[in-house]
Amino acid sequence: MLFSESPEDPFALRxxxxxxxxxxxxxxxxxxxxxxxxxxxxKEVIGRAWQGFLIDARDLPVAQAAAEDAMSKGGWFGILPILHRDGRRVEMGFRARAVTRDGDGQEWLLVGAPAAEVIAWQRDRALLDGLYHRSPIGLVVHDPERRVLRINRAIAKASGIPADLPVGLPVREFLVDEDAGPAEERVRHVLETGEPLIFVEQSARTRHDPRRERFVSVSAFRMEDPSGRVLGVAETIEDVTERHRAQRRLTLLNEASARIGTSLDVTQTARELAEVAVQGLADYCSVDLLEPVTLGDEPAPGVVEPLVRVALQPPERRVPFQEGEMVLLLPESSQARCLTERRPILEPSLALRPEWYAMDPRRIEMASGLGVHSLIAVPLMARGLVLGIVSLWRSRHSEPFEDGDAAVAQEFASRAAVCIDNARRFTQQQSAALTLQRSLLPSAASDLPAVEVACRYLPASGEPGIGGDWFDVIPLSGARVALVVGDVVGHGIHAAASMGRLRAAVRTLASLDLEPDEVVARLDDLVSLLAAEREANADGDRSTDEGVLGATCLYAVYDPVSRNCSMARAGHPAPVLSTPEGQVTVLDLPSGPPLGLGGLPFETYEIDVPEGSLLTLYTDGLLQARNGDIDPAVERLCDRLSHPAEPLDRACHSVVGAMLPTDHLPSDDVALLIARTQVLPPENVASWQLPLEATSAARARELTSAKLDEWGLTELVFTTELVASELVTNTYRYAAGPVTLRLIRTQSLICEVSDTSHTSPHLRRALSTDEGGRGLFLVAQLTERWGTRYTHDGKTVWTEQLLPPA
Incomplete structure (x- = not known):
């Protein structure tokens, strides 16, 4: 047969x-x-010349040239336009070959097919030839017994096996045993099911180069003849090692961004860096930080030791240097050069040297047992300062590090360095803020006649930082006491400083004996003013968070004489009252807006409190510490406060234990203040109503003298008579309505004169020629303290004197 009779051959005779x-x-x-x-x-063509009816006159030169070429070479192949019987021009491909006939003559055999089919056939033959000889993508053909029939040059080059070796080699002749199993299973699956595989990626190591791990993308399909008989499996194999490694490195960087820096703790951040490194880049990783960095201090420029190993992965005891150990580096070591030159050091092929481990033979022996052979050392730098170093090792079963690995190591080390520096600075700021916060909070409350108090303050966990929660217990005139709890919005040193400013303002306002709603209203004005100052000082720069942005506050005043408690709040949680009978109530006082909104009113809520009751004030961190669900938290708080006779320190401990998680610090500051109310005995309080007439001053002296003699305070009779006389006289001269004189004996002697006037007396220095104006001056000189407080019905001028020693 002269020509191939393959079904795909357009020149087959059939x-x-x-x-x-x-x-x-x-x-x-x-x-x-x-x-x-x-x-x-x-019958129409036999006996006629082929040019006469098959060739158009326009195409005759081309046809004649083809004929001459065929005669000179004994054959010809090409494309010619041929005339159809209906006059159409048909592009056809021809093969012409001379055939010797009997005798001495010869004939020409022409086989033709449509040009499109011929071109397609040529393209298919060129494609098949290219797949085997020029394609960069590997091609493997298997027979039905899963033996290799043929490979192309790409596979031959990668495997080291010549492409012209005899057929019948098993896959295990190409791949190492652990990679050959999946490859054989893949071929078997395609053979049995006929399902093609498309771009399946897997690792592969050839017997020609078993240490080098490659990643290939495999596609496979089953080959069948026209009758459906299975002929084998064809696989295309593309080496995607570089793409896979690039993708793996990108994945590692993304994972590093998500996993490094989840906390503001220096050691935890270093451990996160080491954990990420050993999961996709190295077999062993250590992170060594300069000692000042581990303490939250800024390292000195140019100083690269001493180093402390803060993280090691995996944490095996046989690895040189454990966490917490000091690390000493000799000048010639790779890590030392990395720190001094401030650049990554890559050693793809690393021979063990004594300077690795400060010439410690024991550590060298440990490293030899691990089989480490490749090292990357990268400095941890932030803001131009060296914070430490991260060292990556690969052991005997891994490929050496490459330049791409060093670039990835430097990238996530740079990100980790920023996180470590932020954690270091936060630790420093947190320590300063906590110190400031502690210094601004009140010390243990002194013995007060009105209440017995116990308090707790718990700072927030490290992530949000110190907040602005505070509490205070402020003695007031008339043996009364003010109980305050507040919460400044925000965390950090600015919140602590703002808390101190507000606490000082509350103490100043409390000294004026204002009503609770007025105290809160003036605090609201102050917060608005401070916020305005912050806006003006910021000058458009929002990078700092100075000043007060908002706050909440609860201000309560308890009178041990009347048992009355008046309070007002600005967006703060309501207090809890526990009576001696064990009844616990969340007081329903008007909430009021948070401080800083401005222009909204506040209301005073009053309630009579039985002696021995517990009044509990707290910040919202106490209720939100576990899961943020307020109602169950309030119920749990009330349950813990249902035993009012319990010692207050024990009650505070019980509340904290029930409300706060035991395994970690709360996410927000917590301030807790529990006060047990007390009532002054009736025999320690004396009150008289005096008429507004000229004899009232004399009557006041008589009543005062008699009561002080009864109390055994004879030493204070003269002074107190003078004080009472002067205050009553001023009332007679400048006020109106009835006059009330009251004496209270607590740790001091309190003298109060009340009237219905809102005019406040003023202290002045009388001239030597003045006949009066010295009374209030004498009162101020003879007493420890004095002042004026206003009520809805008038005012009260009060004085305090220290009791004589017993």
Whole structure:
């Protein structure tokens, strides 16, 4: 047979159009396929010259040139336009070959097919040839017994096996045993199911280079003949090692961004860095930080030791240097050069040297047992300062580090360095803020006649930082006491400083004996003023958070004489009252807006409190410490406060234990203040109503003298008579309505004169020529303290004197 009869060959005699020409170009044979393709029956063409009816006059030169070429070479192949019987021009591909006939003559056999089919056939042959000889993508053909029939040059180059080796090699001749199993299973699956595989990625190591791990993308399909008989499996294998490594490095960087810096703790951040490194880049990783960095201090420029190992992964005891150990580096070591030159050091092929571990033979022996052979040392730098170093090792079963690995190590080390520096600075700021917070909070409350108090303050966990929660117990005139709890919005040193400013303002306002709603209203004005100052000082820079942005506050005043408690709040949680009978109530006083909104009113809530009751004030961190669900938290708080006779320190401990998690600090500051109310005995309080007449001063002296003699305070009779007389006289001269004189004996002697006037007396220095104006001056000189407080019905001028020693 002269030509291939492959079904795909357009020149096969059973498919192509054929004709036979003699030496003069006369048609002597014409096939049925030619008749079907060109429309000429055999009887019309036999005996005619082929140029006369098959070639258009315009194409005659081209046809004549092809004929001459064929005669000179004994054959020809090409494309010619041929005339169809209906006059159409048909592009056809031809093969022409000279055939010797009996005798001394020769004939020409022409086989033709449509040009499109010929071109497609040529393209397929070129593609097949390219797949085996020029394609960069590997090609493997397996027989039905899963033996390798043929490989192309790409596979031959990668595997080290010549492409012309005899057929029948098993896959295990190409791949190491652990990689050959999945490859054979993949071929078996395609053979049995006929399901193709598309771009399946897997690792592969060849027997030619077993240490080098490659990643390939495999596609496979089952081969069948026209009858459906299985001929084998064809696989295309593309080496995607670089793409896979690039993707893995990118994934590692993304993971590093998500996992490094989740906390503001220096050691935890270093451990996160080491954990990320050993999961995708190295077999061993250590992080060594300069000692000042571990303490939250800023390292000195140019100083690169001493180093402390703060993280090691995996944490094996046989690895040189454990966490917490000091690390000493000799000048010639790779890590020392990394720190002094402030650049990454890559050693792909690393020979063990004594300077690795400060010439410690024991540590060198440990490293030798691990089989480490490649090192990357990267400095941890932030803001131009060296904070430490991260060291990455690969052991005997891994490939050496490459430049791409060093670039990735430097990238996530840079990110980690910023996180470590932020954690270091936060630790420093947290320590300063906590110190400031502690110094601004009150010390243990002294013995007060009105209440017995116990308090707790718990700072927030490290992440949010110190907040602005505070409490205070302020003695007031008339043996009363003010109980205050507040919460400044925000965390950090600015919140602590703002808390101190507000606490000082509350103490100043409390000394004026204002009503609770007025105290809160003036605090609201102050917060608004401070916020305005912050806006003005910021000058458009929002990078700092100075000043007060907002706050909440609860201010309560308890009178041990009347048992009355008046309070007002600005957006703060309501207090809890526990009566001696064990009844616990969350007081429903008007909430009021948070401080700083401005222009909204506040209301005073009053309640009579039985002696021995517990009044509990707290910040919202106490209720939100566990899961943020307020109602169950309030119920739990009330349950813990249902035993009012319990010692206050024990009650505070019980509340903290029930409300706060035991395994970690709360996410917000917590301030807790519990006060047990006390009532002054009736025999320690004396009150008289005096008429507004000239004899009232004398009457006041008589009553005062008699009561002080009864109390055994004879030493204070003269002074107290003078004080009472002067205050009553001023009332007679400048006020109106009835006058009330009251004496209270506590740790001091309190003298109060009340009237219905809101005019406040003023202290002045009388001239030597003045006949009066010295009374209030004498009162101020003879007493420890004095002042004026206003009520809805008038005012009260009060004084305090220290009791004589017992």
């Amino acid at each position: 498919h192509g159009a054929s004709a036979v020409l003699d030496d003069h170009g006369i048609v002597v044979g014409w096939s049925a396929e030619a008749q079907e393709l060109l429309g000429y029956p055999a």
